[in-house]
Amino acid sequence: MGADRSWASAQLIRAAQDGDRESLAAVIHGAHSHVRRFAEHLCASPQDAEDAAQEALIILYRKIGSLRATGALASWMFRIVRNECLRRARVLFERPDEVEAGLATSAEDEAIQRLEAELVAQAIQELPDVQRRVLIMRDVLGYPGWRVAEALGLSTAAMKSHLHRGRARLRLNLSGTSGTAGA
CATH class of the missing domain: 1.10.10.10 (Winged helix-like DNA-binding domain superfamily/Winged helix DNA-binding domain)
Known part of the structure; x- marks a missing residue:
């Protein structure tokens, strides 16, 4: 269980927040399987799940410095995935081609x-x-x-x-x- 959580250690997250590229890469790499698994449960299709997971990882890369508490990383990531899956479902219902x-x-x-x-x-x-x-x-x-x-x-x-x-x-x-x- 300890090895499973090593991607999200407070020390590693702090180093990533401080701009250490290796730490940031380790956090992103370690988070991918967890984020992907969560997305598979929320999104409609495997493709949407992969896209939502990728979007969450991009946001993590861009905004890890704005994360206030290192212990909140997992809940922050999962909230991003949930919102992305919901956004993708809404797009299907809005049918922008008909509005255009x-x-x-x-x-x-x-x-x-x-x-x-x-x-x-x-x-x-x-x-x-x-x-x-x-x-x-x-x-x-x-x-x-x-x-x-x-x-x-x-x-x-x-x-x-x-x-x-x-x-x-x-x-x-x-x-x-x-x-x-x-x-």
Whole structure:
């Protein structure tokens, strides 16, 4: 267990914050597998997970000097990954190509579309891990069922079951938020 945490030792992080390139490289190299593993649980696809992990490592490289407490590195990195995965999911819902094509006719329409996309993204985020990943890969990204099942290590029947339960729970969550506009 001690070797697993050596990438994040306070001494190594402080040296990286002070500009020591070898220490910074060691922190980034050591963090990659941890960040990647976390991203795989949050993002819709393996490609999004890798991209989110890379983005988090780039931010770490650029902004490690602004980290206040060396003990907060892991939570800081995981928050960056979570935000990047959410941002990638939101982009899928906003469909900027339709807005550019003139389908959104007013600022009000665009605001409503953004609000709806945020509600859907939040409702998806609240799904259990496997249901969320299946739903995003199948319904948002449009992957065929067999590919989703294969990527997640599920049987086709299990994937379909998770998809059905995820869709039902998503409908329930969204119907609950639409009726609480005044709350």
